Amino acid sequence: MIKKIAFHNTSLVQELFELQKASYLVEANLIGFFDIPPLKESLEGLNGCGETFLGYFEEEVLVGALAFTIEGEALTICRMVVHPNHFRKGIARKLLYALEEIQPEWLVLKVSTGKDNTPAKKLYQKNGFQFVQDMEVVPGLFISHFEKRR
Template sequence: MIAKINFADTDTIQKLFDLQKAAYQVEAELINFFDIPPLKESFQDFQQCGEEFFGYFIDNELAGAISYTVENGELTICRMVVDPNHFRKGIAQKLLSALELHNADCSSYKVATGRENTPAKNLYVKNHYKWTRDIEVAPNFYISFFEKEAKR
């Protein structure tokens, strides 16, 4: 089940924060870069991130989440996390599809991921996101940017 996460529910937010740490630790190892901002974020900073979240729940347990912001009709995906115990179950795909469906009035969708994060890049390309550029954000570490125009 996919549901909007209520940031007033501290218990769920703590679970989301812990899930995020576990998921981004796996990504850090995959891309060999350990300064991913969510890994360094405090719980208090996380609570004040200003992003909207959808969670993917299996038997009432949080198994994945996606967050985003919308500005001037452009949606930016900020975080996509899946519990490592639930990798390769299609959860990221389901979250991405639900996010786009829920925000069908947006003019475009944008996302960035580590250039070496092949699973994430493949997910976005499979969903018709177009690579726009790579930017070096730390010595020898690049972020790949993708964008998708909404169907109108």
């Protein structure tokens, strides 16, 4: 089941915080960079991030989440996390579909991931995203940017 995450539910936000850490640690190992902002983020920082979150639940347990922001007709996916125990179950794909359904007014959907995060890059490309560019954000760390247009 996919539903919006309500930030007034403190135990659910704690679950999200722990899920995020587990998921981004896998990416950090893939790209060889451990200063990914969500890995360093505090619970208070997560609470105040201003992003909208969709959660994927299995038997009331949060196992995946997607966060986004809206600016005009562009949606930017800020976070995509799936618990490592639930990789390769199609959860990220289902979250992408849900986002497109609940926010039908978008014209451009943007997402970024570490250049060396091959699984994420394949996910986005298989779901209609086009590669835009690689950008060096800190010395030696490149981020790949993708867009999907209507």
